[in-house]
Amino acid sequence: MASLSFLNRDNTVAGPGYNRWLFPPAALAVHMCIGQAYSLSVFNIPVTKLIGITEPAPDDWSLSATVWVFNLAFFFLGISAAIFGKWVERSGPRKTMLCSALFFASGFALSSLGVHLHSLPLFVGGYGVLGGIGLGLGYISPVSTLIKWFPDRPGMATGLAIMGFGGGALIGSPLAVTLMKHYATPTSMGVSETLMTMGAIYFCFMIFGSVIARVPAPNWKPAGWVPVANTGNQMIATASVTADNAIKTPQFWLLWAVLCLNVTAGIGVLSQASPMIQEIFSEGRRGTGLGITAEAAAGFVGLLSLFNLVGRFFWSSLSDKTGRKRIYMIYLGLGAVLYALVPTAGNLGSTALFVGLFCIILSMYGAGFATIPAYLRDMFGTLQVGAIHGRLLTAWSTAAILGPTLVTQLRDYYISSGKAAGLTESVAKASAYNTTMYIMAALLVVGFVCNLLVKPVDAKYQETEAKPVLA
Amino acid sequence: MENQSTPSPTTSPVQIALAWIVVAIPLLWGISQTFIKALALFK
Structure with missing residues (x-):
C-alpha cells in the first residue's frame, strides 16, 4: 500500500543533515518498553488472587501455571529473533519497530482480556506468545542500524540500547505497582486495567522510536573515521x-x-x-x-x-x-x-x-x-x-x-x-x-x-x- | 553524508535534546525508584 510506503527501508534512509545521535533514543525507546519483560514477576501474586482478592480462592490460578508467561515470552523472544532476523535486515528498523509495537501491545491487550475473562490460555498466550514475538523483533530491530551509525563505537552504541532493556525492568515494575494500586477496587486487583494501560503506553513509546528511526545511506561513515581495514x-x-x-x-x-x-x-x-x-x-x-x-x-x-x-x-x-x-x-x-x-x-x-x-x-x-x-x-x-x-x-x-x-x-x-x-x-x-x-x-x-x-x-x-x- | 544528492533538513540540537529527554525521564524515574528500594539494604 502506497500509504504505508514510509515504512519501507528505502524511505527511511537519512538525508545529509540527519544527526546520528537521534537514533540511540529511538533504540532506547523500544528497548526500554520490551525490557518490561524482566519485571513480569510483579504480576505473579496479583494474578493468583483475581477471584479471592485478599487470598487465593480454589478457582484462582496457581503460581506455577502463571509463571509460564515468563518462560513462553523468552522462548518466543529467541525463536522470533532467530526466524525473523533476515526479514528485519531487509525491512529496516522503522517497519520492524512498528511490528514489534503491534505484537507487544497486542500481547498486553490479549492478556488483559484473559484476566478479565479469567481465561488462563488467553493470559499466558497473549503476553507469552504475541508479546514474546514483539520482544524478539524489538530486541534485534535497532542493533544492525546502531552498528552502521556508529562503526567507530559499536560497543558503546549497542551497550546504550541494551542498557535500555535492563532499564525497562526498573520502569515496568514500579509502573505496574502504581497502576494496580490506582485501578484496584474491593472486588478487583486492577490487573486487567493495568495490563491494558501499560500496553497502550508502551505502544505509543515504541511508535515514537519507530518514527524517528533512520538508516544511514550506503557507504556513509563518520567524519574522520578510519575503517578497520x-x-x-x-x-x-x-x-x-x-x-x-x-x-x-x-x-x-x-x-x-x-x-x-x-x-x-x-x-x-x-x-x-x-x-x-x-x-x-x-x-x-x-x-x-x-x-x-x-x-x-x-x-x-x-x-x-x-x-x-x-x-x-x-x-x-x-x-x-x-x-x-x-x-x-x-x-x-x-x-x-x-x-x-x-x-x-x-x-x-x-x-x-x-x-x-x-x-x-x-x-x-x-x-x-x-x-x-x-x-x-x-x-x-x-x-x-x-x-x-x-x-x-x-x-x-x-x-x-x-x-x-x-x-x-x-x-x-x-x-x-x-x-x-x-x-x-x-x-x-x-x-x-x-x-x-x-x-x-x-x-x-x-x-x-x-x-x-x-x-x-x-x-x-x-x-x-x-x-x-x-x- | 555521502552518496546523497537531494538536500534534506538538518537535525536541530533541540530535536536531539527532546528525543533524549523523552527517553531519559522514564529511565531516570525507574532508576530512582530502584535506588530508593536498594537503600533498604544499607539500613
Whole structure:
C-alpha cells in the first residue's frame, strides 16, 4: 500500500543533515518498553488472587501455571529473533519497530482480556506468545542500524540500547505497582486495567522510536573515521558473512556457548537473589536480629538490577578500547574468580563483600548481552549482523530455562544432602549455595575457554574477496 | 553524508535534546525508584 510506503527501508534512509545521535533514543525507546519483560514477576501474586482478592480462592490460578508467561515470552523472544532476523535486515528498523509495537501491545491487550475473562490460555498466550514475538523483533530491530551509525563505537552504541532493556525492568515494575494500586477496587486487583494501560503506553513509546528511526545511506561513515581495514586488527573482519553462512562457522557456536554460559550463571543467581542472601545471612547463622530481612533482600535485588543496567553501558563501551575478545576474557575470567570468592564472603559473614562481589558479577552479566552484537560485527561484518544476532539469541532462551532450573535443583539437592549429613537447616541452606557458586564459576571457566578459541572467520565464508588484515 | 544528492533538513540540537529527554525521564524515574528500594539494604 502506497500509504504505508514510509515504512519501507528505502524511505527511511537519512538525508545529509540527519544527526546520528537521534537514533540511540529511538533504540532506547523500544528497548526500554520490551525490557518490561524482566519485571513480569510483579504480576505473579496479583494474578493468583483475581477471584479471592485478599487470598487465593480454589478457582484462582496457581503460581506455577502463571509463571509460564515468563518462560513462553523468552522462548518466543529467541525463536522470533532467530526466524525473523533476515526479514528485519531487509525491512529496516522503522517497519520492524512498528511490528514489534503491534505484537507487544497486542500481547498486553490479549492478556488483559484473559484476566478479565479469567481465561488462563488467553493470559499466558497473549503476553507469552504475541508479546514474546514483539520482544524478539524489538530486541534485534535497532542493533544492525546502531552498528552502521556508529562503526567507530559499536560497543558503546549497542551497550546504550541494551542498557535500555535492563532499564525497562526498573520502569515496568514500579509502573505496574502504581497502576494496580490506582485501578484496584474491593472486588478487583486492577490487573486487567493495568495490563491494558501499560500496553497502550508502551505502544505509543515504541511508535515514537519507530518514527524517528533512520538508516544511514550506503557507504556513509563518520567524519574522520578510519575503517578497520586500515587498522591491522586481525580480530575485526573486513568482509561480511551472511547469516546462513555464519551458523556454519565454529566462531558462531563458540560465541553461542559464551553467551549461553554467561547468561546461565547470571540469570540463575538473579532468579534466586532474594532467598539466597536471606538464607546465607540468616538469623540462624548470625544471631537474633542480625539476619538479612526480606525488605533488605529486596534492596539487594534492586542494587543488582542497577549494576546490571550500568554494566551494559560501561563494559560494552570499554570494549571499543580493549577489543571484544579481551573484554569477554575479563567477564568470564574475573567472573569465575568472583563466583568462587562468594562462599568465602558468606563464611566470613561479610555482607558488604558479598554484595560487592555480586554487584560486579551482575554488571558483567549485563555486559555479556550488550557487547555480543559488537563481537558479532567484528567476526561477521555488518551485512546481516542483526540476523546473526537474532540467531545467537537462542542461547539466551536456552539459558533462561537452564539457569534458574540449575540453581534451584542444585540448591534442593544440596540442602537434602546437608540435612542427611546432620547439618542444621540454616547451615545446610548456606552450604548449598556455596557448591552452586563453584558450579557457576566452572560454567564461566568453560565459557572462558570457548572465548579463547575464537579466531578470525575463515575467508571461505565471507561474501567478498577481501580478507581480514593480518597484524 | 555521502552518496546523497537531494538536500534534506538538518537535525536541530533541540530535536536531539527532546528525543533524549523523552527517553531519559522514564529511565531516570525507574532508576530512582530502584535506588530508593536498594537503600533498604544499607539500613
